[in-house]
Structures are given as structure tokens and as C-alpha cells.
Amino acid sequence: MLKDVPSTKVDCESCPIRHRAVCARCDADELDELEEMKYYRSFEAGQTIIWSGDKMDFVASVVEGIATLSQTMEDGRTQMVGLLLPSDFVGRPGRDTAAYDVIATTPLVMCCFRKKPFEELMLRTPHVGQRLLEMTLDELDAAREWMLLLGRKTAREKISSLLAIIARRDASISIGTEAGRVVFDLPLTREAMADYLGLTLETVSRQISALKKDGVIQLEGKRHVTVPDMDRLMDETGDDTDGGIFV
Amino acid sequence: MLKDVPSTKVDCESCPIRHRAVCARCDADELDELEEMKYYRSFEAGQTIIWSGDKMDFVASVVEGIATLSQTMEDGRTQMVGLLLPSDFVGRPGRDTAAYDVIATTPLVMCCFRKKPFEELMLRTPHVGQRLLEMTLDELDAAREWMLLLGRKTAREKISSLLAIIARRDASISIGTEAGRVVFDLPLTREAMADYLGLTLETVSRQISALKKDGVIQLEGKRHVTVPDMDRLMDETGDDTDGGIFV
DNA sequence: CTCTCTCTTTGATCGAAATCAAAAGCAAAG
DNA sequence: CTTTGCTTTTGATTTCGATCAAAGAGAGAG
Numbered sequence: 400m401l402k403d404v405p406s407t408k409v410d411c412e413s414c415p416i417r418h419r420a421v422c423a424r425c426d427a428d429e430l431d432e433l434e435e436m437k438y439y440r441s442f443e444a445g446q447t448i449i450w451s452g453d454k455m456d457f458v459a460s461v462v463e464g465i466a467t468l469s470q471t472m473e474d475g476r477t478q479m480v481g482l483l484l485p486s487d488f489v490g491r492p493g494r495d496t497a498a499y500d501v502i503a504t505t506p507l508v509m510c511c512f513r514k515k516p517f518e519e520l521m522l523r524t525p526h527v528g529q530r531l532l533e534m535t536l537d538e539l540d541a542a543r544e545w546m547l548l549l550g551r552k553t554a555r556e557k558i559s560s561l562l563a564i565i566a567r568r569d570a571s572i573s574i575g576t577e578a579g580r581v582v583f584d585l586p587l588t589r590e591a592m593a594d595y596l597g598l599t600l601e602t603v604s605r606q607i608s609a610l611k612k613d614g615v616i617q618l619e620g621k622r623h624v625t626v627p628d629m630d631r632l633m634d635e636t637g638d639d640t641d642g643g644i645f646v
Numbered sequence: 647m648l649k650d651v652p653s654t655k656v657d658c659e660s661c662p663i664r665h666r667a668v669c670a671r672c673d674a675d676e677l678d679e680l681e682e683m684k685y686y687r688s689f690e691a692g693q694t695i696i697w698s699g700d701k702m703d704f705v706a707s708v709v710e711g712i713a714t715l716s717q718t719m720e721d722g723r724t725q726m727v728g729l730l731l732p733s734d735f736v737g738r739p740g741r742d743t744a745a746y747d748v749i750a751t752t753p754l755v756m757c758c759f760r761k762k763p764f765e766e767l768m769l770r771t772p773h774v775g776q777r778l779l780e781m782t783l784d785e786l787d788a789a790r791e792w793m794l795l796l797g798r799k800t801a802r803e804k805i806s807s808l809l810a811i812i813a814r815r816d817a818s819i820s821i822g823t824e825a826g827r828v829v830f831d832l833p834l835t836r837e838a839m840a841d842y843l844g845l846t847l848e849t850v851s852r853q854i855s856a857l858k859k860d861g862v863i864q865l866e867g868k869r870h871v872t873v874p875d876m877d878r879l880m881d882e883t884g885d886d887t888d889g890g891i892f893v
Numbered sequence: 894c895t896c897t898c899t900c901t902t903t904g905a906t907c908g909a910a911a912t913c914a915a916a917a918g919c920a921a922a923g
Numbered sequence: 924c925t926t927t928g929c930t931t932t933t934g935a936t937t938t939c940g941a942t943c944a945a946a947g948a949g950a951g952a953g
Contacts, residue, residue, distance in 0.1 A: 470794045473886050478797040480790035493780055498787055528775050533740055535782045540745055542789035543727035547717045549796035550725040550844025554910065589931065597797025602910055604932055621918085621931065639720050801940065836901065849940055851902055868901065868949085895953090902947070911939085917932070923925085 432520060436512050442503040449489075449501040457511045458490030464507035465586045468499040469594060479595040480542070484568065488534055492518050505586055549597045552637055557596040558606040559635035562616065566626050581626045610635070679767060683759050689750040696736075696748040704758045705737030711754035712833045715746040716841060726842040727789065731815065735781055739765050752833055796844045799884055804843040805853040806882035809863065813873050826876045832869045857882070 439462070442448055448466065449455060461483050468481035480499060483489060489501060492514070521527045548560055569583035585592075589607075593600040610616050615632055617625040626632050686709070689695055695713060696702065708730050715728035727746060730736060736748060739761070768774050795807055816830035832839075836854075840847040857863050862879055864872040873879050 468790075470790065472794070472798065472884055474884075476798040478794040480793045491783055493776075494783070499790070522772065525769065525772055525775065528772065528779060529740075532775060532779045532782060535779060535786060536738055536741070539782060539786045539789060542786060542793065543715075543717065543746070546727045546789060546792055546796055547719070547725040549793055551719065551723040599911060600931080601912080601933085604930095605910090608932070637719055637721075835899095846941055847901080848903085848942080851900095852940090855902070897952080898950090900947105900949085903945085905942100905944085907940105907942070909939095909941090910937105912935100912937070914935080915933085918930085920927100920929085922927075 433512070436516055436520075437510050438512075440509050440511055442507040442509075444503055444505050444507075446503045446507075447500060448503055448507070448509075449497045449499075451497055451500050453497045454495060455490060455497045456495075456514050458488070458492065458514055458517050459509040459511040460488045461485050462508040462510050464503060464505040466501055466503050466507055467587075467591065467595075468501055470499055477594050478597060479591065480545075481538070482595065488531070490514065492521055492531065504588075504591060554596075554598055554602050554606050555609065555635060556637040557598060558592075558603060558610065559615070559632055560638065561592060561596060562610075562624065562626070563629070563632050563636050566624075566629065566632065579627075579629045581629055583624055585622045585624060680759070683763055683767075684757050685759075687756050687758055689754040689756075691750055691752050691754075693750045693754075694747060695750055695754070695756075696744045696746075698744055698747050700744045701742055702737060702744045703742075703761050705735070705739065705761055705764050706756040706758040707735045708732050709755040709757050711750060711752040713748055713750050713754055714834075714838065714842075715748055717746055724841050725844060726838065727792075728785070729842065735778070737761065739768055739778065751835075751838060801843075801845055801849050801853050802856065802882060803884040804845060805839070805850060805857065806862070806879055807885065808839060808843060809857075809871065809873070810876075810879050810883050813871075813876065813879065826874075828873045828876055830871055832871060 440459075442464075451470065463485060466483040466489075467479050468483065469477050469479040471477040483501070489509070491498075495514075521531070548557055552560065565585065566581045566583055569581065587595070589600040589603045592598075593603045596603065607616075607618070611618050614627070615635055617627065619625070687706075689711075698717070710732060713730040713736075714726050715730065716724050716726040718724040730748070736756070738745075742761075768778070795804055799807065812832065813828045813830055816828065834842070836847040836850045839845075840850045843850065854863075854865070858865050861874070862882055864874065866872070
């Protein structure tokens with residue numbers, strides 16, 4: 400089910416708990432303590448990591464890969480409520496059951512901490528709690544941004560918004576950025592995109608085809624996207640000038 | 647614009663900052679400090695309390711009345727992203743501009759604290775920060791619950807869900823509860839409901855009429871609602887048995 | 894009481910996205 | 924190379940909610 404990554408002490412630049420997410424202002428002792436505590440788990444694409452309602456005895460942050468948070472109604476309608484990218488945090492200090500399904504959409508590596516000791520550290524270390532509050536507020540903003548999208552945007556605006564988010568996120572990583580040109584691979588299937596946007600997969604496909612026909616994007620295969628002009632794409636999102644905060 | 651409520655020391659049972667929201671576990675000194683800090687502001691129905699982008703130099707919690715958080719696109723489409731009921735908290739420790747419009751939908755009284763001293767108290771008092779994290783996580787859950795509604799529910803399910811939420815919230819306050827029967831007044835106009843649910847006001851009106859015709863609810867005037875059988879209403883929401891967490 | 898203004902209901906029509914259906918593309922397995 | 928089992932695209936049709944339009948219902952002002 401899950402294979403453990405070697406968890407001997409690694410000086411892991413990409414481990415967000417240590418280096419970005421939680422501990423930016425912690426002192427050396429606290430960092431060491433976190434370092435001792437952490438362990439890695441990895442998952443295959445498509446694997447469900449946590450089922451809604453499960454007991455959650457750890458918190459974690461994404462090191463590599465992409466996961467989704469989603470909710471499903473009895474009749475099978477599902478809505479994705481969050482996208483977890485590297486450095487994003489999973490888990491609820493103070494809660495013991497998961498509220499959503501967490502599914503790996505690509506091979507995934509997470510950096511985990513058992514919840515109990517992590518919570519104890521939180522009590523002793525106000526910075527960690529504060530940082531967590533900050534991150535939670537960011538997530539809340541993102542969720543509310545998404546509510547506007549789900550409630551009021553057209554299918555074309557929805558797709559454009561999602562592409563813009565991924566493009567921006569990737570643009571900061573990839574090198575393919577020159578004068579508004581961005582190139583990236585979609586990390587989600589059409590169905591996952593539909594579940595995120597509150598659409599059907601057919602509508603997603605059609606709108607992507609339409610954006611392609613109109614020259615807003617170029618497609619190579621099913622996943623490889625080129626945005627020749629980010630401003631043009633942004634115009635399609637319906638957002639005001641400086642756009643969404645999301646992810 | 648705003649008239650101040652006498653802010654001499656009041657032993658205010660309904661003031662949530664003091665008695666419920668933030669300070670359940672604080673000791674006497676901290677409570678006194680909060681007590682000294684707080685002041686009240688009241689607003690008329692329809693008044694905009696905070697504009698998105700405004701500088702926010704206070705945090706507050708709702709004592710009486712109802713307010714909404716909403717986002718508006720340039721072309722006027724608006725989506726409500728939160729409903730503030732008594733005891734709910736407004737404001738972002740660590741942020742200085744408001745992300746949403748806050749509008750009073752009924753006469754409103756808020757218990758306010760200047761942000762700076764409140765943040766300082768937070769630093770000294772871990773309980774307050776923790777409580778705030780807990781509250782923020784609740785809001786996040788609520789927002790995500792709403793994402794499912796916005797993305798995947800039908801108009802009828804949306805209306806039923808909103809009615810159920812208000813009914814449940816009111817049921818715990820009002821006396822009109824006997825064997826699943828709940829009576830309450832809608833605190834929102836049809837338009838506000840539409841903005842919350844991602845619908846038009848005409849659709850809201852039509853669906854309410856339909857629920858009435860089908861005996862799921864009874865209406866007296868425009869606002870006064872009787873739910874003869876909560877279970878029946880819950881069946882209409884599309885939620886699984888124990889329903890939403892929202893509000 | 895009547896006028897005005899706002900909120901709400903209801904009707905007729907339209908349109909965007911859902912649904913139903915089939916074909917095309919592609920990768921892994923045999 | 925063919926088969927199998929996806930994911931994706933495209934087409935035809937339907938439907939739910941939006942839009943356009945008008946009438947009813949209160950509440951408050953004069």
C-alpha cells in the first residue's frame with residue numbers, strides 16, 4: 400500500500416515543513432526537534448491517501464507531486480475543494496478525523512509528523528501556531544476565491560482561471576518564461592478538472608478546444624500546454640487586472 | 647455613518663469575544679485586559695461596514711444581527727462567500743487590508759478591538775491564537791462545504807440546504823421546536839440568497855414556491871417560514887444523513 | 894388613504910452546459 | 924502487431940436555470 404522513503408536524517412531542501420511552511424522563524428533547537436520527528440511517505444498516482452471520515456493521526460506537507468482534496472455526495476457527484484501542491488500542508492491540529500478524501504493525482508511524496516508530538520511542539524512554539532494560522536487564512540481566501548468561480552463564472556472563464564493558476568504556479572518554477580509566454584504540463588485529467596470547476600468532462604474538453612481554436616492556448620498532445628500570451632489568458636478569466644490569489 | 651454604542655464597561659453576556667469565541671480558556675487578567683480593550687459599533691441594515699481593499703485596523707465579532715461577506719466582479723456579478731451570525735469573528739490578524747465587502751443585512755452590533763493591541767495579546771496568550779486557528783479551520787470547512795453546494799447541487803437542493811442551515815441555527819435559539827417542526831424568519835432577501843447560492847433571484851423565488859407547493863415548507867408573508875418536518879427538508883438537500891457542518 | 898418604492902412572484906423564451914452517444918487517440922499488455 | 928482499456932474529442936439533443944418582461948404585495952411617507 401505504501402512504501403516508505405528512507406527516513407534517515409536528510410537535509411532536505413525541498414521539505415517545506417522544515418524550510419518554508421512552518422518553521423521559518425523557529426530557532427535551532429526547534430528545527431532539530433522537527434527534523435527528528437519527521438518521516439516520509441510516498442504514494443502512487445491515483446492512490447487514495449486518506450478517506451473522508453478516517454482517523455488522521457498525522458499532519459504532513461507535500462514535498463513532491465500533486466494531490467487533491469475532494470468531497471463526494473452519495474449519488475457520486477464529486478467536488479474538488481482543494482489542490483495540494485508542493486509545500487502545501489495537510490491536516491488539522493486539534494481534529495482527529497479527515498473531512499475530505501485526499502487523492503494523489505501524480506506520484507507523491509509527503510513529509511509527515513505524528514500529530515500528537517506535533518501538537519505538543521505547537522503549544523510550546525507560538526511561531527508554529529501563528530504560521531499555521533497564516534496558512535489556514537490563505538487557504539480560506541483560496542476557497543472563497545473558488546466560491547466566486549463556482550458560483551458566478553462561465554465555463555470558459557472557469558477553464559481559463561484554472562489554466563492561469565497552473566501557469567502562474569509553474570511559471571515561477573519552469574524556465575520557459577519569456578515575454579508572457581508560459582509552457583507547462585497539465586497535472587490533472589479532464590475529469591479532475593471538471594470536478595474542480597463544477598463542470599462535466601465534456602464541457603471541459605470543449606472549452607479547451609475552443610480556447611485552442613481562438614489561439615489563447617496551444618496544445619501538444621493532451622497535456623502539454625503553451626500559453627503564448629499570459630495577458631490574453633488573464634483577460635479570459637473574468638478577474639480584475641491582478642487576478643486571483645489562488646495557490 | 648456610524649453611531650457608537652455606550653462603551654462603558656458592560657458585563658455583556660452575548661459578547662462573544664469575551665464569553666465564547668476567543669477567551670474560553672483565558673485567565674482573569676487576560677479577560678480583564680480584553681474587557682478594557684473592547685468597544686462597540688452598531689450599523690444599520692444595508693450599510694456597508696467594510697469595502698474590499700480597505701485598510702482594516704480592527705478585528706471584531708458579531709454581537710447582534712447578521713452581516714455578509716461578498717466578492718464582486720467588475721461587471722457586477724457578485725458571490726457571497728460567508729454569512730456572519732452572532733458570535734462569528736471578522737478580521738485577519740496579520741493582514742491589513744480587507745479581502746471582501748462586509749455588509750450588514752440587519753441592524754448590527756459588533757464588538758471591536760483595535761488590531762494592534764489584539765495582536766499583541768495574541769502573542770502573549772497562546773490560547774487566543776489557538777482558538778482563532780480553530781475558528782478559522784471551521785470557516786474553511788464551511789467554505790468547502792459551500793463549494794460542493796455551488797459546484798454540484800441543483801437549485802432546489804441549494805435552497806433546501808440554505809433553509810436547513812438557517813433552520814438549524816435558529817432552532818437552537820428559538821422555542822418553536824417540537825418534533826421536527828421549526829419556525830423562523832429569513833434574515834436575507836431573495837437577492838441575497840441568490841448571491842449566496844450562485845443563482846438568480848427569480849430562480850430562488852421559483853424554488854421557494856415549489857418547496858411550498860410540495861409541502862416541504864410553509865410561508866407566511868415573504869419571510870416567515872415554517873418547516874413542518876426537518877427530516878423532509880433534509881432529504882431535499884442532497885446531503886448524506888447527518889448533513890452539513892455549515893454555520 | 895394614496896402614492897412610491899422596493900421586494901417578490903409569475904410567465905414566456907432563450908441559451909449554456911448537461912446528457913446521451915459514438916468515434917478517435919494512445920499506452921500498456923498480450 | 925493486435926487487443927484491451929483507458930482518456931479525450933466531437934456530435935446531437937435535452938434540460939435547467941438565466942434572462943426578459945410584467946404584474947402583485949407590502950411598508951413607509953406624505
